[in-house]
Amino acid sequence: MNLSKEKEIEVVELMIKKYCHKKHNIKNGHLCEECDELLNYVKYRRSVCPWKKNKPFCSNCKIHCYEPKMREKIRDVMRFSGPRMIFEHPIIAFRHVYETNREKRKLAKIEKKKEERKNDR
Template sequence: MAKQTVAEKWDGEKLLVSEMIALYCRKNHHTAKGSLCPQCQALHDYALQRIERCPFMETKTFCSACKVHCYKPEMREQIRTVMRWSGPRMLFVHPVLAVRHMKETMKAKKS
């Protein structure tokens, strides 16, 4: 299997975070599909900004596996809440993304 480029990693992580936030917002804040409430939109924008500026993208898998936590404490808590809620549900909504994420997470834990 070919090694992912940094751009592919960025795109994959952005897609995963975006989908998880969208799912969380849709089900918890009752927003229409394709839109986010202001709080979730702020979290989404912040998360994408953090991914874009990540200096460790070449070597890490996901933010959760990173040794450096670049999120502000309140944003970190929000994203943790979203991930905890969305993670198990992603398997039913986006099975390919969910399986890929689980596979990468397990691979990261082994090394």
């Protein structure tokens, strides 16, 4: 079971579309100008992410590179579409949760090792 980082963008896109459809009354699968801007912003931030290939999922990332306005928007989208994804795209949603948690554990382990090394000195 492996969810690639490209897939993560697909998930985000699905979530924004769902949000836009319900909240802005836009035809399913389409985006209003505002949501289109948000999606492009997410894609752009991702393309300039300093983590590049080793990039963790954004929810695990410590940099939090989004500007406040966009961060608020994407949070809103996640809050709205997140729970709905589980019903409509259970495999994608569960995979995403699974991968995110697995990565979180991995990152926590690396942090712990760093701490231990620091304490050894």
